[in-house]
Amino acid sequence: MSAVATTRAFPAKPSSLRAVRRWLQIEVQDDLGGDDLEDLQLAVTEACANAIRHSGSTRFIVSVDRSERCIEVTVQDDGVFNEGWRDTDDDSHRGLALIDAVVDEVWMQRGTAASRGTVLRMRKCPA
């Protein structure tokens, strides 16, 4: 059975990161455990940290959805994707590389001045 997606908004500040991890754990604990859950918590933390540091948004939205046996988490802000940071910021570069390494699929839509809002969607399937 496919459940309805659960969505929650968080203030775009660093203290939200732990709240996101706790919420995510409660949402997906019946679907993912152990290393899989920790992988997803890391990936979502990185995605949210990018929204906090680079988007200029005051908040971001996290959605949890199920697709077959997998969990899909979407992190969305209403800002502009900072194109420069891939080259200039080791930290964010590492963050995106970590996301790639620990989830099964990643999609990204970059917010621009004309069309605001960066969306990062990650799919994690149980091992």
Added chain:
Amino acid sequence: MDTLASVIVDEDGRSATFSGEIDLASYEELMAAVSTLMGLPGNLECDMADVSFIDSSGIRLFVHMQRSRDEGSAVILHRAKPNVARVFELAGVTALGIQIERSG
């Protein structure tokens, strides 16, 4: 609210004990706390046993510490939990000289 993360720095500047969840929220505070360790000679032994989570902000902290040591000296992580050790390995920072010794 309980503390997110903390570090206890040994007086001799050769060891430090980290605990908690190291992410963007704890980065600035931890950077300030380890500032006395920057640029000191010799290895830095880090006890990671009580670190339950680390992200790329945390990795950045350890990269700064490694880069501040003299050539041939290492930041050595002891007793890191598997999930924490894995993040360091995935981030590729062992190539920078950081050494990881897993727990168990």
